[in-house]
Amino acid sequence: MVFRAEDRKDLVQDIYLKVFRHLGGFRFDAKLSTWIANIAYHTCINFLEKKKILLTGENYEHIPETGAAEQSLQGKELSGIINAAIDELPPVYKTIFVLFHKEELSISEICNITSMPEGTVKSHLFRARKQLKQIILLRHKKDSL
Template sequence: MDEKQLVSQILSGSDSAIRLLISKYERLVIHMVARVVSDDMDREELCQDVFVKVISKLSGFNFDSKLSTWIATIAYRMAVNFAKKKKLDVVELDEVAFKIGENVEITEQEDMKQFILKLVDQLPVSYKSVLTLFYLDGFSYPEIMEITNMPEGTVKNYIHRARVKLKKIVEEHAVKEIALI
């Protein structure tokens, strides 16, 4: 079923179409919210709220972008607004504080991807969001611009800065690991 059919069926009141929408985009919404909100209970509630808003605003979706981009935009903006409202650590653009040394260890059982995601989580929220949208979710620059409401230059700059900061975190962690040997 393509996006237009799915939207049409949801707008006509199909519960199965709503379930299909949720199952199809659940991972994306969880990922977008988790990049900004760390508390499990808050994330779960916020993800539910995102889908309620998506379904309630679906009649206004005009297919100018992909449905996934539109849903990611709603999830991202709701997460940022939630974090601001709860006064969570929404890192400002030039803040360089990291949480280095919080027992980030690689064990034999731990997957390298999980380790890298832990390092990425140390980045400021703005950098982490665009970096994961680009590399993990595979969104293009125009899609990231739409989701985050940032100009293209800012998106590219944040991705560059995120890579530089991530490299620094990896190097610092490697130095700590070598010192332990």
Template sequence: MPERELVALTLQGTLPAFRVIVERTEKLVIHIISGLVPGREDQEDLTQETFLKAFQHLRHFQFDAKLSTWIARIAYNTCVSHLRKKKIPLSYGNEVADMSTPDNGTDPFSQLTEKVVVEILQEAIDRLQPLHKTLITLFHQEALSITEISHITGLPEGTVKSYLYRARRDLRDFLLITYKNREAL
């Protein structure tokens, strides 16, 4: 069902239409929130708050971006407000995102190797500063465009590109240092 139709049905009071919107965007919202806010309980509360705000302000959605981008921006702003209100500095999320690889018929050793690589990469991503972690997640795991990420975060596109470059550089440096040192042991 197209976004415009889901929004129209929701605004007419059809709650199952909003449920579809939530189902389509919840993974993205969870990625953003878990990247910025520590603590599972706060993450769950902020996820609910995000969707409540989206529902309450849906009539203001102008379709100048994708609905998922608009809701992701609400999630991002809700996290930033939460952290400011509680005077909590941006910190690393404690939860590891589900990055399991699909079973593509490869042998078990290859699947295990891929899983180890994914775990190593996720560990490195978790060590990034929260904004860089969020940008990497949105771009590489959620496959959002630079423009969409710019809408979500309110950062200019050039800044998003620059931060993504820095985040990738930091990932590379961490992996090189960490695994070069392990080889020396």
């Protein structure tokens, strides 16, 4: 969700301290990883809101650094194309997409982490997929994939 390495390091420390301070309040209602992910998600959202970084929408303009995709194998190249496109998604879309597709969490687990209703999570996931498709098609010709 946060692109600058310095900010990520600060947030990791902040999240670690919050988890440590509030560990006694963990009620075992959910998995520990879900509880920590909830803290991490809300800490990142608060940080992005303070920095006034656009969380959703079409105006998001982060362009990731490109690597040497030509040097990798075709599978790695395709994976790199997809990962670069994922990095261009708005932070909320990227988070929900990664939690669902890479971390393989269920919609209900994502709802617990983000405190969003199920419909909102599904809507964001749909929009993330749609935007991901558009990014890939714009950056690469259909027949080259």
